[in-house]
Amino acid sequence: MDKQVTLTIDGKLISVPEGTFVADAARMADIDIPVFCHHPKLEPVGMCRMCLVEIGRPIRDRATGQFVLENGQPKIQFLPKLETACTNRVEDGMVVHTQSESAKAGQKSTIEFLLTSHPLDCPVCDKGGECPLQNLTMAHGAGKSRFLYDEKLHLEKRKPLGELIYLDQERCIQCGRCVRFQDEIAGDPVIGFDERGRSMQIMTSSEPGFDSVFSGNTTDICPVGALTTADFRFGARPWELEEFPSICSQCPVGCNITINTRREAAADGSMVIKRIMPRQNETVNEIWICDKGRFAYHYTESKGRLTRPAIRKDGKLSRASWDSAIKLAAENFAEAGKNFVVLASGRLANEDLFNLKSLADHLKGDAVLYSEIGGGELTSAIGISPDTNLGEVGPGTTLVVIASDLYQEAPIWYLRLKQAVRRGATLIVANPRQTRLDDHASYVIRYAYGDEVKTVHSLDKKNKIGEAFTRSENVIIFYGSEGLGVEGSAALASACAKLLNEYGFAGKPNNGLVGVWQRANDQGAWEMGYRVEADLPRFLRGKVVYLVGVDPAGDDPRLAKALENAKFLAVQDILESATSELADVILPAQAHTEREGTFTSGERRVQRYYPALPVLGETRPDFAITAQIARQAGFIQEGTSVSAAFDILSETIPSYAELSYSKLAEVQPQWPVVGRGDLYYGGTTYENKHGLGAHLTTTASRGENVHILRVHRESAPRPQENELLAVPVTRLYDRGTTVLPAKVLKNRIGKATISMHPDIAERLNVKNGGLVKISFDGHSGEALVQIDKTIPAGVVTVPRSMGLAIHEPVPAKVK
Amino acid sequence: MSLLQKYPAEVKQILSKYPADHKQSAVMPLLYLAQRENGYITGSAMQDIAETLDMTQTEVAAVVGFYTLYLDKKEGKYRMQVCTDLPCALRGADKFLQDLCGNLGIKVGETTSDGLVTIEAVMCLAACDKAPMFQIQSRDGLEYHEDMTVDKTMELVAALAKSGREVA
Numbered sequence: 017m018d019k020q021v022t023l024t025i026d027g028k029l030i031s032v033p034e035g036t037f038v039a040d041a042a043r044m045a046d047i048d049i050p051v052f053c054h055h056p057k058l059e060p061v062g063m064c065r066m067c068l069v070e071i072g073r074p075i076r077d078r079a080t081g082q083f084v085l086e087n088g089q090p091k092i093q094f095l096p097k098l099e100t101a102c103t104n105r106v107e108d109g110m111v112v113h114t115q116s117e118s119a120k121a122g123q124k125s126t127i128e129f130l131l132t133s134h135p136l137d138c139p140v141c142d143k144g145g146e147c148p149l150q151n152l153t154m155a156h157g158a159g160k161s162r163f164l165y166d167e168k169l170h171l172e173k174r175k176p177l178g179e180l181i182y183l184d185q186e187r188c189i190q191c192g193r194c195v196r197f198q199d200e201i202a203g204d205p206v207i208g209f210d211e212r213g214r215s216m217q218i219m220t221s222s223e224p225g226f227d228s229v230f231s232g233n234t235t236d237i238c239p240v241g242a243l244t245t246a247d248f249r250f251g252a253r254p255w256e257l258e259e260f261p262s263i264c265s266q267c268p269v270g271c272n273i274t275i276n277t278r279r280e281a282a283a284d285g286s287m288v289i290k291r292i293m294p295r296q297n298e299t300v301n302e303i304w305i306c307d308k309g310r311f312a313y314h315y316t317e318s319k320g321r322l323t324r325p326a327i328r329k330d331g332k333l334s335r336a337s338w339d340s341a342i343k344l345a346a347e348n349f350a351e352a353g354k355n356f357v358v359l360a361s362g363r364l365a366n367e368d369l370f371n372l373k374s375l376a377d378h379l380k381g382d383a384v385l386y387s388e389i390g391g392g393e394l395t396s397a398i399g400i401s402p403d404t405n406l407g408e409v410g411p412g413t414t415l416v417v418i419a420s421d422l423y424q425e426a427p428i429w430y431l432r433l434k435q436a437v438r439r440g441a442t443l444i445v446a447n448p449r450q451t452r453l454d455d456h457a458s459y460v461i462r463y464a465y466g467d468e469v470k471t472v473h474s475l476d477k478k479n480k481i482g483e484a485f486t487r488s489e490n491v492i493i494f495y496g497s498e499g500l501g502v503e504g505s506a507a508l509a510s511a512c513a514k515l516l517n518e519y520g521f522a523g524k525p526n527n528g529l530v531g532v533w534q535r536a537n538d539q540g541a542w543e544m545g546y547r548v549e550a551d552l553p554r555f556l557r558g559k560v561v562y563l564v565g566v567d568p569a570g571d572d573p574r575l576a577k578a579l580e581n582a583k584f585l586a587v588q589d590i591l592e593s594a595t596s597e598l599a600d601v602i603l604p605a606q607a608h609t610e611r612e613g614t615f616t617s618g619e620r621r622v623q624r625y626y627p628a629l630p631v632l633g634e635t636r637p638d639f640a641i642t643a644q645i646a647r648q649a650g651f652i653q654e655g656t657s658v659s660a661a662f663d664i665l666s667e668t669i670p671s672y673a674e675l676s677y678s679k680l681a682e683v684q685p686q687w688p689v690v691g692r693g694d695l696y697y698g699g700t701t702y703e704n705k706h707g708l709g710a711h712l713t714t715t716a717s718r719g720e721n722v723h724i725l726r727v728h729r730e731s732a733p734r735p736q737e738n739e740l741l742a743v744p745v746t747r748l749y750d751r752g753t754t755v756l757p758a759k760v761l762k763n764r765i766g767k768a769t770i771s772m773h774p775d776i777a778e779r780l781n782v783k784n785g786g787l788v789k790i791s792f793d794g795h796s797g798e799a800l801v802q803i804d805k806t807i808p809a810g811v812v813t814v815p816r817s818m819g820l821a822i823h824e825p826v827p828a829k830v831k
Numbered sequence: 832m833s834l835l836q837k838y839p840a841e842v843k844q845i846l847s848k849y850p851a852d853h854k855q856s857a858v859m860p861l862l863y864l865a866q867r868e869n870g871y872i873t874g875s876a877m878q879d880i881a882e883t884l885d886m887t888q889t890e891v892a893a894v895v896g897f898y899t900l901y902l903d904k905k906e907g908k909y910r911m912q913v914c915t916d917l918p919c920a921l922r923g924a925d926k927f928l929q930d931l932c933g934n935l936g937i938k939v940g941e942t943t944s945d946g947l948v949t950i951e952a953v954m955c956l957a958a959c960d961k962a963p964m965f966q967i968q969s970r971d972g973l974e975y976h977e978d979m980t981v982d983k984t985m986e987l988v989a990a991l992a993k994s995g996r997e998v999a
Contacts, residue, residue: 205886208893221877221892 391509420496501824
């Protein structure tokens with residue numbers, strides 16, 4: 017444990033870790049020192065002067081170093097002026113007065129100065145009602161100003177810093193929290209200060225502006241209404257909003273979020289989502305979320321929602337009752353036997369996946385996860401164990417990222433790994449092309465696409481990197497699917513797992529294998545024994561398929577064709593899709609915002625989400641629909657209580673043993689404190705009152721034998737002379753069904769863009785931004801070209817889910 | 832043409848003064864080099880510098896914004912910077928500036944229509960006892976003019992105009 021320092025604040029004796037700042041020490045002891053520029057997650061700057069206090073230090077005898085005593089007590093010396101509590105570190109015997117006459121006068125004057133040019137347009141300001149400046153003015157302000165109101169600066173009130181964040185220059189109090197967040201936390205300093213003194217303003221001169229995937233967080237920590245999001249700007253007043261705890265469904269990180277809703281005339285008086293806010297969970301997302309999680313929620317309110325069951329009659333889908341739809345599905349499933357296939361999405365809850373898997377098992381069918389990444393069963397065997405916390409790992413821990421661009425695929429993991437390096441952890445990034453995480457890596461490994469397994473085999477070689485790996489106390493490997501298909505990623509996972517197991521980096525906290533999955537609950541599916549299928553088009557032909565939360569027909573024409581040739585299709589989903597067009601029966605499901613459930617994150621943390629919106633139309637939760645089908649097929653499943661379904665799951669699946677809804681809802685005090693009305697300190701992030709979730713055990717952590725199959729795989733295909741090797745890469749903002757309906761992200765999503773080396777572009781005679789035709793595997797499409805000198809020669813990167821159906825590395829022609 | 836291409840030796844010499852892992856420390860001398868080129872720092876020069884030093888363009892622009900001696904837009908050939916701090920004001924700098932502007936037909940911060948002179952009010956130039964005073968900043972460097980009157984200044988402006996024409 018860190019060395020403790022004891023000091024007195026307002027007569028209260030407190031002990032805090034050495035190195036703590038006075039402002040934070042006071043907060044730990046529930047004493048309010050008002051701040052604007054200080055933020056517990058940022059380095060102190062002392063810019064706003066709001067935290068002025070009197071600080072006294074014990075006098076030491078110069079000869080002996082001992083405290084000088086007066087009446088038996090150390091003699092305390094105060095400076096003749098006030099000091100900032102945010103920049104002074106605690107010292108033994110320190111005495112702090114936050115409420116003395118001079119400290120109060122200092123705080124009061126600072127508010128008066130800050131308001132000399134603040135517009136006080138609170139009645140029309142988005143921040144009004146949750147504004148630190150408003151709150152601290154009420155608590156510490158003078159009420160009247162000695163300055164001339166006429167001399168207030170009149171500046172731009174609607175300055176877009178990028179298409180997602182607007183700046184109101186008049187409201188800004190120049191605390192620099194946003195600038196420092198982008199620099200220190202996000203590592204993307206694209207906003208800065210222009211001019212100085214009274215002319216100082218936030219600006220960007222980067223191209224394309226404030227384009228950072230963490231930009232929304234600056235609006236949470238902005239202590240005034242200077243920064244607002246394009247999505248929520250003038251959207252609602254904070255006090256009109258209801259708050260519901262939830263888990264982000266966009267990626268495997270599992271960020272804790274709060275969904276704010278309000279009744280809206282534009283939606284005929286029903287409840288709609290107004291904004292997504294981060295909810296504190298220091299072991300997962302701290303107090304941050306990425307812009308995709310913040311802005312891509314619109315899909316659940318899309319006009320294309322499926323709201324009633326339907327059955328195909330005479331070639332046409334027509335409305336049906338739930339009973340007849342379920343009966344039809346159950347009859348076909350039961351008849352199919354071995355030909356029955358559940359094709360499920362990692363967007364579903366654990367309870368849904370569990371019921372689906374046990375239905376498939378009961379009918380002797382197959383349960384397949386719709387994913388392009390293989391090897392997930394190994395994360396269940398030697399994945400991350402309980403008590404792992406990426407927010408605390410430091411010296412002695414080596415983090416390896418291979419075949420993944422975390423900034424694009426799981427932005428909050430990028431943040432967490434970057435911060436771990438700051439604390440002293442070793443980071444090895446291996447990828448064929450440059451990624452954002454390279455800037456923070458201790459070692460960067462470049463390999464050729466196709467050499468992933470070879471790269472893993474060389475991680476324990478006798479060189480610097482090998483030493484960093486083998487001599488580490490803890491190792492976590494994040495493996496992804498950059499340039500890989502199902503088989504390639506499975507081979508990579510197997511190589512990683514073997515290495516971790518060999519060196520004992522498994523079965524204990526802060527060790528193990530993590531998959532950078534495509535969806536929020538892919539991990540849950542792996543835990544429950546789903547598998548992935550490399551050749552889906554061939555596999556699906558002639559089958560009776562229960563498609564849940566997936567749209568293969570929309571993703572790939574070859575899959576559409578395979579589904580057309582399937583025997584029977586039951587489509588259970590929230591949105592209309594190319595796949596639902598082909599359905600024999602449609603089972604409309606509730607979105608995760610409308611129901612209760614749990615997700616298992618890539619870090620193997622099970623977390624609960626709660627309903628935020630009323631149920632839409634006749635929709636039902638997925639686990640209940642499956643249970644009704646099972647019952648019809650003569651098999652009892654839990655279909656009414658989601659927590660009871662979870663109990664059965666935890667009794668059946670070893671890694672979930674002893675977990676329950678009440679255990680997942682447990683909370684513990686977290687640092688820094690947020691919420692509780694202290695918005696000035698941590699920002700508008702919500703306090704976690706509904707559960708921090710719990711980690712799953714692994715085969716290794718339970719002390720059971722781990723068996724790792726060696727997966728053989730041929731290296732990447734060799735393109736012909738006039739071809740390039742097309743490799744799949746994952747982008748944050750893609751054209752997936754859960755992203756595309758967010759109009760605010762339209763420019764970020766953009767068009768399909770393929771990247772290539774300048775030499776290749778020259779050979780093909782294409783310019784940066786030019787339109788080309790790319791064809792591979794009997795499939796072709798148009799794409800824009802981005803010239804990027806970090807792409808290996810002979811390769812063209814093709815983004816997934818952008819209209820080009822790429823699943824694995826393939827030779828391609830580009831014209 | 833980028834700065835690096837045009838002045839490779841000078842850029843190299845500037846970079847050599849700073850440790851390779853702190854090369855962003857070279858931002859100020861490189862900005863001076865860029866300013867010398869056009870009399871002000873262009874957006875593309877900032878981009879060049881940002882790329883050379885592994886900084887974002889915003890970070891470079893923030894340095895330009897912070898220091899008053901860096902210019903980010905084209906101004907007069909000669910920047911006449913009049914000190915208006917308290918001691919100078921007591922010796923009539925305010926009135927001097929006002930009358931000078933009146934004579935030149937421009938406001939503080941503006942440039943004469945022939946693009947010759949920009950008038951600016953600045954903070955202390957450390958010559959209080961010789962106010963009214965100003966410095967002239969141009970490609971030729973810095974020049975102090977002390978104990979000035981409006982008439983003397985107008986003569987100076989005429990001389991500058993003439994010399995400028997001769998150069999051109």
